Amino acid sequence: MPGLRPVTYEQYALANGLTVMLHRDATSPVAAVMVMYHAGSRNETPGRTGLAHLFEHLMFKGSEHVPDGEHFRLLQEIGASVNGSTSEDRTNYYEVVPSNYLELALWLESDRMGFLPGAVDQAKLDNQRDVVKNERRQNYDNVPYGTAHETIAREVYGPGHPYSWPVIGSMEDLSAASLEDVRTFFRTYYAPNNACIVVAGDFDRNQAADWIGRYFDPLPRGSSLPHSALSPAPLPEDRHIVSEESVQLPRLFLTWPGPPRGTRDDALLDVLTTILSSGKNSRLYRPLVFEKKIAQGVTAYAEGKEIAGTVTIDATAKPDRGLGEIDLCVHEVIERLFADGVTDTEIEAAFNGKEAQLAGRLTTALGIAGGLATNFTLTGDAENFNREIARFQGITPDELLAAGGRVFSSHHVTLNVVPRGKSSLASPPTPPKMSYTGTPAKDTSAGRP
């Protein structure tokens, strides 16, 4: 496609199974290092939720050759940006350093990949447990609608599904995590053969490869982990939940089981949700916010993850408006989408937006490192990063509606978050009837709603 240049990189594996990717770009005197482990909250067991993320915190508390506090101190002394993140499927660690400090970053990453358990103790665990509990309060418990996604995941995926519990974990499980749990998690998942490292930016190729060999090659291979099979949400019926919370405005969440990430269907649902809610003229925004003015805002999004996905529409009501009329309007919009079809212009606009979004990820060394690491880890092939835009090409209205039909004709979860004492503002327990069958309309030249 015009414009976006493919990312060039070299990929090889060390004898211990660690996959290495190198992307050189000397435009800025910057080097980004990202290590990604194929482990996340879905590798936890019920009763120990939040362990993968708590473990991520402990990775910053020093390793056998790096005293507690030194990891951040050494990197902040050189102005580096440093962080890590945990999702359901993977955990990553990165540092962006002035390029002359690349070896420092490699030393730090190799030490915690190979030499962590000896440095973890009860005091560090207790401290980071308190920090993570505050992270939970800060980002979920003390913010409006902060626990909605936790509720939705529990309902849509159902008991025992690895996506049914939140990455942050529950307060009870965080309290229960022991040093032994932490060490077992490390032994199982933090092995070179379950990870990849990407170096992107301004560096000498041979020098970097030599350092990576010297720091990472001696680390022992771990046991092989089983491949995870797809596991779509088995939602057997519609669910309707009303939750009274400390909020001023009611908010409606509608969630359907959806396609996993990286698939054509995932791209199709990405485009379809863009058509539904991006811009004032979009299918949902225009009637709900712009014309009827019954909602303050509306968003639709597809969340494709490694083994399953969801599609969600959420809308916030204007003061004292009920969620029933919003629910009805959303269903009417979806129904009309299938009756009238989508236009080529809508598809082209969504594609252009996607292209701009992908271009944005290519502006930094870190963005490129993240794209390569994520695609390698979750799809087994880093080259899928370069193929991402191709997944969005050549989409036809029929194909789009067929994919939408597969999602919107299935059961869904309705979550009403309403102000305390205002459960009367919730939507009715039975969802509005929709007449479409999931079969795409034949006439796709029809006008906009």
Place this chain on the structure above:
Amino acid sequence: MTARGAPFPPLDRTRPPAPQPLPRVILPPVQKGELSSGLRIRLVEQHRNPQVVLGIVLQSGASMDPRGKSGTASLTAELLDAGTGARDALEISESVEFIGASLSFRTGADATFGTLLTLSRHLERGIELFADVLANPSFPVREFDRLKSQRLTSLVEQKDRAASVASDAFMRVIYGEEHPYGKDPSGTEESVGGLTRDDICGFYTDHYAAADATLIVVGDTRMAEILPVLERTLGHWKGGPVRTPPALPPPPATPAGVYLIDRPGAPQSEIRIGSPALARNTPDYFPATVMNRVLGGQFSSRINMNLREKRGLTYGARSSFIFLKQPGPFFVSGGFTGARTGEAAEQLLLEIGAMHRDGVTDEELEFSRKGLAGGFALSFETPYQVAGALQTIVLYGLPDDYYERYIQNLASVTSADVMRVARSTLDPHAMAVLVVADANATRGGLESLGRGGAVMLDATGSPM
């Protein structure tokens, strides 16, 4: 290079590897131009990616809001793309969406910023839209009513977010009712409720002036390519007369004390402690920045290491200077375990007090200067970063060679400079302590700070 698969020579893991020679930070050259209207152009070419950021800095911030009409500047900015002589709101939105661009206007205390981000192959189309909304807004009555109602609703929504309630109320407490920095740029339910379309039209006429604005362009384009497009689309736009902004009143002496906003059942307490401090053009900018990095400006700062890594009281605590045209605030901030609110506030005050009294050690001084210099090398990677750097120069009237001299200015900061700034800006006894928390659960702990009983405020920061 060792061949792949061959053994790698051993190395010493016990100490950090030494750095390679310093990379050279090559600052991108800034090209200057001007349209026939007097609108200044600043361009930096970056051809790595097919993208362009185009931003305008307008000297029309929230501090220009007429008395009793806070929210005027920000609502004016928000209404620009809600209709022009040629296009209605939906057409503008659809046109921007179609080229995959983003177009937004944002108002801060000192200025309004308009930003277009687009792929370079859609640049001309993007500029046409940007210019149309900037030069020809029609402020349709229907759109005014709709966006005013949306603003009123979002002011209601804002009350749910403890962190934003705390930050807004803190500014109101330390700057008082009269100073513009004490007001939320979004306005209040009362001030926005009273706004009319005439207020918006009047503000646009009075405060949007080409000769007073600067257009910043960064990315995959060239002056010869973009100047004719800008001249064609914006060359005729002069806007209103350039007016000297009224002098702001000096910030009042901070009413030192403890202020409490009740949030029943809150599991965490949001704390802000500070006072008005320094303007962007202060000669103490570098010493203050070096000092703040030690106190609370990075992860391994004194405040974060104590309250997070030692005590586990928070997910993160920090300190900041916000440098504005007039003296902006210094403050520490964070969300803390509700049951230990008194301890958190006490420790924050102790850390501020220690810096105020003793300044930094030589080791800390070196650590901070070095970190800021390293961060500087990382800060010109993206078009957004470069545009932001130029925006700072334009908005605060810094010299053109500001970034060339940055490292040198950092290196010249001494511990005596830091001591002087700590003495003049960090007196904990002159600071207000503002807390958003479950009042019943935290009042006792806050009284033990020895600053008297807490003054109760409502969610907007007004005394109850």
